[in-house]
Amino acid sequence: MDQFHLFPPQASTSAQEVDHLYFTLILISLFFITVVFLPILYFCIKYRRGSAADRSNPLNGSNLIEVGWTTLPTLMGLALFGWGAVDYFRIERKPANALQVQVVGKQWMWKVQHAEGKQEINELHIPVDRTIALTLTSQDVIHSFFVPAFRVKQDVVPGKYTSEWFKPTRPGEYHIFCSQYCGTQHAKMIGRVVVMQPEAYARWLQTGEQTESIVRSGERLFYDRGCSGCHSPNSKFHAPLLQGLYRKPVPLADGTMVTADDQYLRDSILQPAKQISAGYDNIMPSFSGHLTEEEIMQLIAYVKSIGREESPDQGKP
């Protein structure tokens, strides 16, 4: 990784898109540099003091010219905006059917857990040509998950889920940097992404101690921590059932609707009073401080999974 480069490796689909705009911007910059610097240079030589150049009838302003050089850059700016915005929209929108990976940032390391349950620190092993979606959160300050080779970056904010996706196109090892200043060892909060061929990735998943899947961990927590005591069909408490909840609209007690996404589930575990489902009482205790960020992510993965399994199950007796 340590030869001389002027550009970082292009290792994801968005890397190409970003680079295209970047090179276009360089060309536009060169254009403006030419139209500004060449005349300056020319005038400085031709109209240097004492030169014999003709200085009669100087022009001290022209609204036509002004309108011209106001309009042209404006249009150019709007075009560049559109281009950047379209790419940005794609970078920020999480695609479907992605391989889910949970990432928790803390001072000063990245803790990664794959759907299959495998955990790693400051490393991220992923298969090539698969869309990878990270769900990120922080357990202390704001961090930022930055992979230059993929041209993606996303702040990792405590109390909040953010997401980031990429589709690696080239096997290899690339840097992970924390790019949001997060305290003393910020510069050492670095790691590497290892992009592997699918077979190698499958082999890698099997190495090391065998772990249970993230959904299985969540299910265990669901029973161990007493969630099932209320959120089950035969509970004596009146609590919403969670089967099929994920991604569905939920009517709230105050008359509004929310979509049951990751953030909603997280808030419901930690701040149950914030959004009460219509028809239920505010009786759930907060689990804030009783669950780690990883455990919350596991619980959510479990809740998602019981949503997914529900629909095929419906036809069964």
Next chain:
Amino acid sequence: MNARVATEIDIRTEGEFARESYLSEHTVRSWLLTTDHKRIGILYLFTILIFFAIASVAAAMMRIELLHPTGGLMTSETYNKLFTIHGTLMVWFFLIPSIPAVLGNFVLPMMIGARDVAFPKLNLTSWYLFVFGGAFATWSLIRGGVDTGWTFYTPYSTTYANSHVISMAAGVFIAGFSTIITGMNFIVTTHKMRAPGLTWFRLPLFVWSLYATSLIMVLATPVLAMTLGLISLERIWGVGIFDPNLGGDPILFQHMFWFYSHPAVYIMILPGMGVVSELIPCFSRKPIFGYPWVGCASMAIAILGFLVWGHHMFVSSQSVYAGMIFSVLSFLVAVPSGVKVFNWTATLHKGSIHFTTPMLYALGFIGLFVIGGLTGLFLAALSVDVHVHDTYFIIAHFHYIMVGGMVTGFMGGLHYWWPKITGRLYPEIWGKLAALTTFLGFNLTFFPLFILGYLGQPRRYHVYPPEFQIFHVLSTAGASILGVGYVMPLIYFIWSAKHGRAAGPNPWRATGLEWQTSSPPPKHNFKETPVVTGKPYDYSAEKDVDLDLANL
């Protein structure tokens, strides 16, 4: 500008100083209790130079540490404190007061033919507040420093940082009020104290730019004050406004901080543009091209500048649609800056260009500002910003604007008005040498950082992957050249204040009202209030004048 009292004075014979100048009194008391805007400008000059020196030393230490990928000279903590010192002092204790409080204070009243600013006592208060705020900031450094970066991001600054955040925040808070007072003074002075005949569209463009700057100072700084207040109270009591565990929102801090700090970026460039708008016409002996467009561009920048703060937060998890609005507005704010550059360029056409030291700085300003401005487009473009945000690309970009732009403008202005301030001439040959040295040193220091940033080097890292080393070495080499470029003027300015040749009232044969009085000016600026009858920048390129100080 045709002023009634303007008389053609031959600078070669007019060697003596006016007998009574604002510098005549020498007691310490006469300085510390002065309400003379010119003296207050000079008090500011000395004060900001102290902070500039401290912050530059911090920068030098950082650049030396970065020579090697594994660092090794200092601990992470020391490095973090160094970049915090560098950022806070440079932004709030050097750049923001640099042109407005030093050059603005000195020349603004003279440029509009006034005897002083509208509120001279408040003006002095502003300097005392500045010193007081600076003392707090210095105190926090002496007690061990701050390690949050100049941006004070929460929840790090409120909950996690183990350093002297409160005293630093208090220092910036107090200095903020000095900025507000300066801004208020400038606005009122410009509105109410213009000389007879000096209509808005006859004002020098430096006044326009200071007016636009003052609007930002007055409207943005209070939000910063409130934000810093909330941070300090949050550290003391931990109520949780910025703490997600207690229901707070750390991103709210970023909105409040950038609502101030983005407009503040324009406090750190508009005055520089104003200086350049004075220098270019004077040294090409031509009226500025498109005067009303240049003046209105300043106002457009000030107004649009309030609407783009979210472009610092494209990856902060703010909504995608908010990001798009901030992006399109950021592209638009680039347009008036471009208009200024085009007009300066057009001014050179059919001029009679004198390559004096101030002109070299002005041309250097255009060059560096164009690069800084164009790389701003990269940052406004959403998808590219996702990649370069918080990398060295942004470091390079804003140094091109703030150092390449504002500091170069400040140096140009200081050389231009130095004969007015001291009544003495600086050695021209050394001036030119220093201007060229800073230009070359600056580019070598900061251009490699663009490449480094696109490669992915994050900011605020003192250890880094070895493949980035070559660019860091180039940058450090450039920084040492840049340092020489800044030390040279310091030496010859001090020398010239005592030993320089007498300047006479108007060594540049410039048209501004400030040149219609003696150098150094008398206590109340003018013997008679000047009356203005025409447009500014009434230069003629066809009439040859000799402005080379070496020939005087």
Next chain:
Amino acid sequence: MEATASLNERTEPTQSLVARQFDDLEQQRGAAELGMWIFLATEVLFFGGLFLAYTVFRSLYPRDFAAASHHTIVLIGGMNTAILLFSSTLMALAVRAAELRNQTTLIRLLLATAFFGIVFMVLKGIEYYKDWTDHLVPVLNFDWHSPNPGPAQIFFWLYFAMTGLHAIHITVGIFVMLTLALMARTGKFTTGNYTPIEIAGLYWHFVDIVWIFLFPLLYLAGHR
């Protein structure tokens, strides 16, 4: 407009009232007024930071804010609103009295304005005391009977920050009124130059207006 003569040639009687940097009284008065307006603009933005925080958290936690707002004392808040509005009227009359060069009325009205300011502060003090005994002071003795007290604490934190900052402004205003009343005894403001009274009036009205916003936001948020 013809140029003014040199400085020491001025002989008009009002000259001693004009600071050296101004040409005449009119210019001086215009500058002072504009200065005050700009100062008030900065004040709006200064309070604006808190109003922004309030808006954000109220939209995040509307239920908690409504519940917390029920614990403020609407009666005292309402009385204080009336008191400030009345004192603002008195202040406006004081400016008028100065304009009419009526020294006795001016002094009485200034003192009355200050008096109602003090009444406001006393009532506010009683309310703060009540908040303390009700355990509504964040961090120091906050006790909220809900599993998730964070948002309510933020509400009361903003309540104390906003009303506290406002109270500081009222206190400054009271001192300004008393000082002006004292200075008015020399007849200083009843010779036609009443700029200080006028800009103090602007300040007092501003402080009043801030309260007009604070009252509904903090006291009435939970009332439908």
